[in-house]
Amino acid sequence: MTTAIAHTDDHHGPEKGLMRWIKTTNHKDIGSLYLWFAFTMVLIGGVMAMVIRMELFQPGMQLVEPQFFNQMTTMHGLIMVFGAIMPAFVGLGNWLIPMMIGAPDMALPRMNNWSFWILPFAGGILLSTFFMEGGAPAFGWTFYAPLSTTFAPDSTDFFIFSVHLLGFSSIMGAINIIATVLNMRAPEMKLMDMPLFVWTWLITSFLLIGAMPVLAGAVTMMLTDRNFGTAFFDATGGGDPVLFQHIFWFFGHPEVYIMILPAFGVISHIIPTFARKPLFGYSSMVYATASIAFLSYIVWAHHMFLTGMPVAGELYFMYATMLIAVPTGVKVFNWVSTMWRGSMTFEAPMLWAISFVFLFTIGGFSGLMLGIAPADIQYHDTYFVVAHFHYVLVTGALWSIIAATFYWLPKWTGKMYNETLAKVHFWWAVISVNVLFFPQHFLGLAGMPRRIPDYSLQFADFNMISSIGGFAFGASFILFTYIVIDCIRNGKPADARPWEGAKGLEWTLEPKAQYHSFNTPPTRALIEKESQHS
Amino acid sequence: MSKLTSRLGGLIAMVSANAFAEYGFNMTQGVTSVSRDIYGLHMMVFWICVAIAVIVFGVMIYSLVVHRKSQGAVAANFHESTKAELLWTGVPIIVLVLMAIPASSVLIDLEDTSKAQMTIKVTGHQWKWQYDYLKEGISFISNLKQDSKDVIYSGNRHKNYLLEVDNNLVLPVDTSIRFLITSNDVIHNWWVPDFGVKQDANPGFINDAWAQIDEIGTYRGQCAELCGKDHGFMPIVVDVVSKADYAKWVLKQQAAKAAILAKSSKTWREDELISLGQKVYNTNCSSCHGITGKGIPGVFPALKGSPVATGDIKKHISIVLHGKAGTAMAGYKNILGDADIAAVITFERTAFGNQMGDLIQPAQIKAAR
Numbered sequence: 047m048t049t050a051i052a053h054t055d056d057h058h059g060p061e062k063g064l065m066r067w068i069k070t071t072n073h074k075d076i077g078s079l080y081l082w083f084a085f086t087m088v089l090i091g092g093v094m095a096m097v098i099r100m101e102l103f104q105p106g107m108q109l110v111e112p113q114f115f116n117q118m119t120t121m122h123g124l125i126m127v128f129g130a131i132m133p134a135f136v137g138l139g140n141w142l143i144p145m146m147i148g149a150p151d152m153a154l155p156r157m158n159n160w161s162f163w164i165l166p167f168a169g170g171i172l173l174s175t176f177f178m179e180g181g182a183p184a185f186g187w188t189f190y191a192p193l194s195t196t197f198a199p200d201s202t203d204f205f206i207f208s209v210h211l212l213g214f215s216s217i218m219g220a221i222n223i224i225a226t227v228l229n230m231r232a233p234e235m236k237l238m239d240m241p242l243f244v245w246t247w248l249i250t251s252f253l254l255i256g257a258m259p260v261l262a263g264a265v266t267m268m269l270t271d272r273n274f275g276t277a278f279f280d281a282t283g284g285g286d287p288v289l290f291q292h293i294f295w296f297f298g299h300p301e302v303y304i305m306i307l308p309a310f311g312v313i314s315h316i317i318p319t320f321a322r323k324p325l326f327g328y329s330s331m332v333y334a335t336a337s338i339a340f341l342s343y344i345v346w347a348h349h350m351f352l353t354g355m356p357v358a359g360e361l362y363f364m365y366a367t368m369l370i371a372v373p374t375g376v377k378v379f380n381w382v383s384t385m386w387r388g389s390m391t392f393e394a395p396m397l398w399a400i401s402f403v404f405l406f407t408i409g410g411f412s413g414l415m416l417g418i419a420p421a422d423i424q425y426h427d428t429y430f431v432v433a434h435f436h437y438v439l440v441t442g443a444l445w446s447i448i449a450a451t452f453y454w455l456p457k458w459t460g461k462m463y464n465e466t467l468a469k470v471h472f473w474w475a476v477i478s479v480n481v482l483f484f485p486q487h488f489l490g491l492a493g494m495p496r497r498i499p500d501y502s503l504q505f506a507d508f509n510m511i512s513s514i515g516g517f518a519f520g521a522s523f524i525l526f527t528y529i530v531i532d533c534i535r536n537g538k539p540a541d542a543r544p545w546e547g548a549k550g551l552e553w554t555l556e557p558k559a560q561y562h563s564f565n566t567p568p569t570r571a572l573i574e575k576e577s578q579h580s
Numbered sequence: 581m582s583k584l585t586s587r588l589g590g591l592i593a594m595v596s597a598n599a600f601a602e603y604g605f606n607m608t609q610g611v612t613s614v615s616r617d618i619y620g621l622h623m624m625v626f627w628i629c630v631a632i633a634v635i636v637f638g639v640m641i642y643s644l645v646v647h648r649k650s651q652g653a654v655a656a657n658f659h660e661s662t663k664a665e666l667l668w669t670g671v672p673i674i675v676l677v678l679m680a681i682p683a684s685s686v687l688i689d690l691e692d693t694s695k696a697q698m699t700i701k702v703t704g705h706q707w708k709w710q711y712d713y714l715k716e717g718i719s720f721i722s723n724l725k726q727d728s729k730d731v732i733y734s735g736n737r738h739k740n741y742l743l744e745v746d747n748n749l750v751l752p753v754d755t756s757i758r759f760l761i762t763s764n765d766v767i768h769n770w771w772v773p774d775f776g777v778k779q780d781a782n783p784g785f786i787n788d789a790w791a792q793i794d795e796i797g798t799y800r801g802q803c804a805e806l807c808g809k810d811h812g813f814m815p816i817v818v819d820v821v822s823k824a825d826y827a828k829w830v831l832k833q834q835a836a837k838a839a840i841l842a843k844s845s846k847t848w849r850e851d852e853l854i855s856l857g858q859k860v861y862n863t864n865c866s867s868c869h870g871i872t873g874k875g876i877p878g879v880f881p882a883l884k885g886s887p888v889a890t891g892d893i894k895k896h897i898s899i900v901l902h903g904k905a906g907t908a909m910a911g912y913k914n915i916l917g918d919a920d921i922a923a924v925i926t927f928e929r930t931a932f933g934n935q936m937g938d939l940i941q942p943a944q945i946k947a948a949r
Contacts, residue, residue, distance in 0.1 A: 105737055105741060105742075106731070106733065106737060107733050111809075112810060112811075112812065112813075113876065113879070116806070116808075116809060116811070178878065180876065180877060180878020180879040181878070181879070184809065185806065186806045190766075190806070192766050192767070192783060193766040193808060196765075196766075196908060197706075197765065197808060197908045201878075280784075281782075281784020281785065282783075282905065286784070286785075287767060287782055287783060287784070287785075288782060288785070321655065323655045323656060323657065323659070324657065324659035326660070326661075327661075327665055328659070330665050352769060352778055352779055352780045353780045353782065353787075354779070354780060354782065354785065354787035354788075357687060357688060357691040360691070361688075364680070364683065364684075364687070365680060368676045368680060369676070371672060371676060372669060372672050372673055372676070375668060375669075375672045376665065376668060376669060378636060379665075380665075382636060382639055382643070383664065384659075385640060385643040385644070385647065386639065386643050386647065387643070387647055387653075387655070387656040387658075388643065388653070388655050388656070389647065389648070389649045389653045389654055389655040390643070390648050390649060390653070391649045391650070392648075403640065404637065407633070407637075408633075411629040411632070414629065415622065415625050415626065415629065418622075418679065418683045419683065419687050420617065420618050420683055421618055421625065421683075423618060423690070423776060423777075424607055424622065424773060424778065426769075426778060426804065427769065427804040427805055427806075428804070487605075488606075491604075491605060491607045492604040492606075492607075493604075493608070493773045493801075493802075495771070495802050495803070495804045495811075495812075497811060497812075498802070498811060498812030499812050500732060500742060500812050500813070501742065501812070502740065502741050502742045502743045503737060503741055504604065508605075547655075579659055
């Protein structure tokens with residue numbers, strides 16, 4: 047006897063309880079897991095930053111030992127890059143890409159579950175090194191050999207394993223996004239119909255697949271140097287410590303664009319929405335993103351002007367680096383043109399987006415200055431560099447993640463956040479972050495090297511100002527946490543399209559996007575209506 | 581607390597331009613042609629960036645003020661202009677080319693060390709600098725000065741706190757000097773901002789840089805590449821003196837060197853060896869193995885009760901002379917004299933409760949080299 051199983055929608059809803067989160071293959075669940083993981087890591091890495099700023103509050107060693115200070119700077123960098131910024135963008139990608147391209151889910155959902163669940167274990171292994179004899183890695187997030195091979199604590203082998211796992215996770219995430227964008231797109235959606243966030247993530251995925259294996263190669267060579275008697279990076283065995291830097295930065299430079307290209311995508315959604323005007327120069331935005339990605343692969347040695355490169359090499363890397371200013375400039379000009387003659391309002395996401403354009407551009411200017419090889423001789427490894435990359439990664443990457451959180455929070459939760467508190471939070475964060483990082487330009491120019499636990503008296507005042515800004519900026523995360531949790535628990539119901547000027551398929555969904563969106567693909571007419579450039 | 585209040589007072593005082601001048605918030609112009617060229621490039625690029633910022637931020641701020649919904653602004657619908665996009669691709673390229681021309685010529689000049697009249701070899705060690713005057717046959721180690729070390733954890737910090745060393749590098753004025761820069765262990769970076777010289781010191785390789793210093797004076801710098809726990813305590817101090825004073829200094833150093841050589845042939849008493857040994861230990865060994873010989877577990881081994889310091893003397897001498905491959909232990913063969921090495925080994929075998937009671941004489945070291 048056969049029984050017809052009645053078709054219900056039950057299996058489209060989430061499982062109940064803890065196992066929902068462990069077993070989930072749903073892009074929205076996994077997106078949330080990524081975002082909460084990244085948020086936890088921001089707080090952990092942030093505590094380390096607070097320790098650093100407390101130690102640097104005034105000259106002398108007060109709080110920690112120099113070796114522990116180096117562990118703090120190393121782990122702060124590693125955690126923020128691999129634990130916070132990258133997973134946060136993967137979380138945004140998971141949440142948004144299927145909704146933006148009219149797909150029900152990611153193309154490879156089971157792998158998606160794996161690529162998330164590897165992360166907490168990798169992060170846990172990395173953090174466990176603090177409890178090992180000799181302490182955590184203390185050689186900087188760039189872990190230059192031979193400090194990280196011959197001269198490092200035993201816990202370095204755990205660090206290497208952790209980096210391998212983080213790399214697996216990133217590569218799997220990237221493969222999933224490429225497969226999703228290319229295969230799961232609504233049949234009626236052409237590539238040049240895709241929203242910019244999807245474009246930037248597609249391009250970023252190729253950067254990840256190209257760059258992460260190079261990092262895996264570097265740490266594998268380290269592992270054999272440390273334990274199996276090879277001498278890749280040891281000159282006494284015929285190796286070359288500068289080889290390590292070439293390999294590291296061949297990964298490391300694309301890596302910094304992995305951390306900023308999706309931010310460009312986010313900002314390209316928010317500015318048109320609140321300017322109530324289509325994005326200016328959609329196709330040139332796509333081409334600019336692609337050329338930045340390409341250029342990012344051929345400029346790695348601008349991190350290495352002082353390693354003793356031949357002058358011809360320095361000239362080439364200087365020219366290629368300066369060239370990146372062109373497509374980056376195109377993007378900034380396009381955002382400004384989008385605002386021009388718009389009808390702007392300044393809800394929290396827009397405030398974050400506008401300050402992104404200002405502050406990221408300042409980071410871009412200091413980047414251009416650093417690209418001038420002879421001047422880099424004075425800037426290199428000083429606080430000028432610290433200021434530069436924090437402007438790019440905090441007021442660039444992190445800003446866009448916060449902007450994206452406020453912008454899409456109504457779609458994720460079906461509820462509105464408290465706009466007044468969000469504005470207070472914005473001004474608090476934007477003022478304190480500038481008090482924190484702007485004086486570091488002066489410190490660097492005046493000659494303060496980075497990664498020193500103590501400094502001479504001439505650097506005392508700017509360091510104190512910077513630390514005060516740091517504590518205030520750190521505290522702003524308490525308010526941010528409150529606003530997000532308050533929205534989830536007590537927020538007022540949001541409209542399906544809470545922003546007047548918002549365009550995009552995600553806004554055509556229910557106020558709180560259903561567990562599986564787009565069981566039938568959107569039509570051509572809808573795609574055109576919601577396109578960014580019409 | 582009173583320190584804190586005085587700092588906060590300083591913070592307020594800094595608003596005045598005068599106070600700013602003292603602390604410095606721009607790059608130094610320095611005292612060499614290279615450093616002045618670098619400063620010129622830096623200011624040129626800076627002002628170009630300021631000009632671009634004024635234009636871009638100006639347009640943006642104008643829209644933020646005028647094109648607001650609350651001001652009744654109605655959104656236009658344009659979203660393309662090939663002309664505008666060509667303009668803001670083309671103009672930046674021209675600006676970049678204009679920047680690249682002077683930058684290239686400065687770069688080519690500062691990488692050309694062929695005009696040098698004398699050569700100094702700079703070797704980085706964890707965490708001190710070694711200077712070799714190759715032609716003059718002078719060689720010495722330069723360490724953070726004790727009066728800075730004494731107040732790192734507490735006390736009144738003097739004006740040049742962390743920027744004083746026990747042995748300054750001495751250089752003649754108006755002479756083109758080539759620096760050969762290398763390392764004995766990890767990557768360090770020799771940086772004196774006033775000279776516009778900053779160059780990585782890579783183990784196993786030699787880099788070069790040059791400077792011709794125009795003004796007599798004392799110049800300070802620091803290691804600029806993370807080189808381990810005492811990276812922040814590795815300053816550089818250079819005395820630039822007249823050519824005549826430099827010649828006198830060279831003669832004095834050569835005489836001192838001859839005296840040290842003489843010392844190594846005599847036989848030393850135990851108390852002499854131990855007191856010298858303690859001094860050598862504190863300067864060269866304590867940063868890793870610790871003042872009390874306990875090391876840092878998992879990173880640097882202890883000497884207290886260690887198999888080397890309480891084992892075969894020959895092995896102990898060999899490790900101090902040649903280092904231990906694959907570890908952070910460097911060889912001191914070319915860094916310390918026979919007397920210093922004999923003394924430090926005697927000290928290590930007597931101190932920290934090791935009580936081996938061995939006396940090592942400089943002659944034994946000489947034989948073991």
